Amino acid sequence: MKNKFLKGTIASVIVLTTVAFTTEKKTVNVAESQVNWKGEKVTGSHYGNIQLKSGYFTMEDEKITGGEFVMDMTSINVTDLEGESKQKLEGHLKSEDFFGVEKYPTAKLVITSAAKKSEGVYGIVGNLTIKEDTHPVTFDLTMNGDAASTKLTIDRSKYNVRYGSGSFFDNLGDKTIYDNFDLEVDLKF
Template identity: 55%
Template sequence: MKNFKNPLVLVLIAFATLSFTTITKEIKKVNTKESKVVWKGYKVTGSHEGTVSLESGALHFDEDKLVGGEFVIDMTSISVTDLSGDYQKKLEGHLKSDDFFGINNHPTAKLVFTKVKAKGKNSYEVTADLTIKNKTNPVTFEISVYGGKATASLKIDRTKYDVKYGSASFFDGLKDKAIYDEFDLVVDLVF
């Protein structure tokens, strides 16, 4: 018992234990050029869709099981793909304005996994903190991981992030000009 009080003996025991322990955690960086994030917003008279780019991202694994992740979204890259010409430029400018995502003051958004629960061999339920315009709220979604790819679909309530323009929840009399509070993100990751 006397030897265990010696700090050198404790260090040697710790070193020996770690030497025979396999570290199985791995962080896999997302290929931001090959990955794709598609958004779709809905209004009374239809919908619009486009893309937004990832600035960075990584998925965390313990052996082959997903255990975490974090992503930074480049909000300055938001684009509209269902329109062209002046209509496209006008909507992109409006989405980047303070009415929507205010990219001059909030050029990025962030998603950080806080809980990952296996639902099947390659399927997980994720709870994450999503930060848009310096407002953070939890979101829950499913993600599937297979090989070096992952896919997920998220439904986001924009009003929780102070994006209230055209929301019938906050403004009366909008009629067919109303924009629904929720929008979709469909994410295809390559890592």
């Protein structure tokens, strides 16, 4: 009798644990999601977009607990220029001077923790890898049904992207390119 009771109790605990802590993988629709970038220099700015290669959040009880997002660095696109100027800047951004996409075709963000700050808003902590250099990043993310959005600023010099950086080179004058670039991310699921 004790044996049957013990087996029944263990089975109940397993069922309740499974129901109480439902983990799911929420996969991003990369075709409908957007990652827009903006970089600034002394004399102005440029902007464009980059494609996600893959991405997902891990969810537990409908709350973000982790995730991983891979950007296709070969898809860097400039949207504020046309023709030869556009092609020239895209080529330069893809070159070893900047992101070296031939050697480093992807960048990756791994979410290591997420804390709910308010309804639909999470404080995210993660590790961003660009050109095999990994550094922690923090940002707020808004989740709304089957969509999520965030804005974050990245210091490119931490990832060995130093071309035109006033932090590393003197006498650049109006050719100085600021270290920080902005990302505006809109995800669809």
